[in-house]
Amino acid sequence: MxxxxxxxxxxxxxxxxxxxxxxxxxxxxxxxxxxxxxxxxxxxxxxxxxxxxxxxxxxxxxxxxxxxxxxxxxxxxxxxxxxxxxxxxxxxxxxxxxxxxxxxxxxxxxxxxxxxxxxxxxxxxxxxxxxxxxxxxxxxxxxxxxxxxxxxxxxxxxxxxxxxxxxxxxxxxxxxxxxxxxxxxxxxPDLTKFKRIPTARADDAINVGYVGVMGAQDGVDNLIRAVAMLRSQSGLPRFTCTFVGAGPELAALKALAESLGVADICQFTGFLSGETLLAALSSFDIGVIPDPFDTYNDKISMCKVFEYATLGLPIVAFELGETKRLLGDAARYAPDHTPVGLASAISDLLKDESLRRIYAERARERARLHFxxxxxxxxxxxxxxxxxxxxxxxxxxxxxxxxxxxxxx
The missing domain is CATH 3.40.50.2000 (Glycogen Phosphorylase B;)
Incomplete structure (x- = not known):
């Protein structure tokens, strides 16, 4: 052997x-x-x-x-x-x-x-x-x-x-x-192990989610700032934001959520794996990729791209070279590389359930054909x-x- x-x-x-x-x-x-x-x-x-x-x-x-x-x-x-x-x-x-x-x-x-x-x-x-x-x-x-x-x-x-x-x-x-x-x-992901599983929902709030490392280059602060902007908008349905993962910036990100007054709608789960991870991802209604444009993020293939698409989530992301090459029109891209732009793209999906369904199906089909x-x-x-x-x-x-x-x- x-x-x-x-x-x-x-x-x-x-x-x-x-x-x-x-x-x-x-x-x-x-x-x-x-x-x-x-x-x-x-x-x-x-x-x-x-x-x-x-x-x-x-x-x-x-x-x-x-x-x-x-x-x-x-x-x-x-x-x-x-x-x-x-x-x-x-x-x-x-x-x-x-x-x-x-x-x-x-x-x-x-x-x-x-x-x-x-x-x-x-x-x-x-x-x-x-x-x-x-x-x-x-x-x-x-x-x-x-x-x-x-x-x-x-x-x-x-x-x-x-x-x-x-x-x-x-x-x-x-x-x-x-x-x-x-x-x-x-x-x-290996589809024999990575798949959506049934989850119990505490309420009917739309759950915006992030999974990944929480380091200085990962842009999780962009999502927290976007959440604060979205909360101040009128006419949006109730929503929460779940952050799955850990990293050197986790404590600072929790402090940022507190300082912006959104800690009550931001849940930080810490590092998860196995069935617990799948349950958390399956609870997402929108998957966000907040990584900002730089020479690194523009070239990498993020695991969350594949995971969100495989689970059939509507995806919001900044327009990064490798991310867009992988997802094509299966993601809703922010109009600019700022928290304001990210909030705008998330807002479009929060307000429109039919739009969420369209992007969810595009992501699912992208994964079915290519991943x-x-x-x-x-x-x-x-x-x-x-x-x-x-x-x-x-x-x-x-x-x-x-x-x-x-x-x-």
Whole structure:
């Protein structure tokens, strides 16, 4: 049986939906899969087998800010990933090493195994230089350093898996990858697990919803400001706003809702997963993408685009390049990139139930026609075939699996 090692630093599996779906698809295709990822309070087990996938978890990196914080945070993570990669190699061996950014430093963990003939797949989840620029509104030495790390990652990668076609183009033009070595795999939901479920409604208020990370670049404050503007409008039906997710700005966003006098109609659920997440999303009547225009948001494929559309929600968004390419006319776009524009687009849907139905059907049809996870599985397996083709080594195995506690979902 072929085997692979996946390294994911952003979130633990199975919480990282994209990484977990990829791991499950590889397992179903006959691969023996080992994943290295962070541990959290919800997922503290350091060594388990979950749904047939071997998982090694390490302590979360220290959270800090600035250049020193960057080095401390990712230095700690790299230490644990290096340690666990060696453990996985000694116990099980692996034929391919698959790294998923951020950050663009995981190639350092992979280099010893590349020297032993194991091909490296770079799963390009995020564009880190643009993310830095979006978060800190500047470039400078750290931005240049991130560009260097990105360049080195592409240099050492045998195959790249891009999160969208924009990323694929960056891998080819900025990263110097050959087009035949770059495969696009979108993070579409797996419809066997992600679907609308019945929910009990406390009242008949229209529920405007947001799901996602709550960081400085995510624009959740735009939605809170829009909610405050909408509340002051006359003639609108009663509405509430539900915020699903967590992040470094969560406390500040709650304080903003208090200061604008809308805390009573804004519910912050915190991080949700599994059935609880599906229940919360199924309670939305309108899904909002408040991420503002910048060099980062304009290029990324947000999970909420796929999730809102799959659940058949009418969608409101700013006009961002990748978002509009994915949704076309299946979203109601704000007339400008301000909270006032966002409020205007939401207001149109709040006032008109028939318009909500039109956009809900457009979103549902868009997902039905275009957002197919099984098609992405085909591309994922093709990327693995390409990586094996580029490898000049024979089959290697090292060691026997050590006993790991098994857990089933």
């Amino acid at each position: 072929p085997n692979c090692l996946m390294i994911v630093e952003n979130l633990p599996v199975p919480l990282d939906r994209r990484a977990w779906q990829e791991a499950c698809a590889l397992r179903d295709a006959g691969w023996d899969v080992t994943v290295i990822c962070p541990a959290t309070e919800r997922h503290p087990e350091r060594e388990i087998v979950f749904d047939g996938i071997r998982i090694y978890r390490h302590p979360l990196p220290l959270e800090a800010s600035g250049a020193l914080g960057f080095l401390l945070e990712y230095g700690a993570a790299l230490f644990h990933e290096t340690r666990l990669a060696f453990k996985a190699f000694r116990r099980h061996g692996f034929d391919i090493i698959h790294i998923a950014n951020p950050p663009d430093l995981l190639f350092l963990v992979a280099l010893p195994y590349k020297a032993l003939g194991r091909p490296l797949i770079f799963d390009h989840h995020d564009i880190c230089p643009e993310l830095y620029e979006s978060k800190f509104k500047k470039r400078g030495p750290m931005h240049a350093l991130l560009r260097l790390f990105e360049k080195l990652t592409f240099l050492f990668a045998d195959v790249v898996i891009s999160a969208n076609e924009t990323f694929r183009e960056l891998a080819i033009t900025r990263g110097g990858m050959h087009p035949d070595d770059v495969f696009t795999v979108y993070g579409f 197919h996870w099984q098609d992405q599985v085909t591309a994922l397996l093709a990327a693995y075939d390409r990586a094996l083709l580029r490898s000049t080594r024979g089959t290697h195995r090292s060691g026997q699996p050590a006993a790991i506690r098994e857990e089933r979902s």
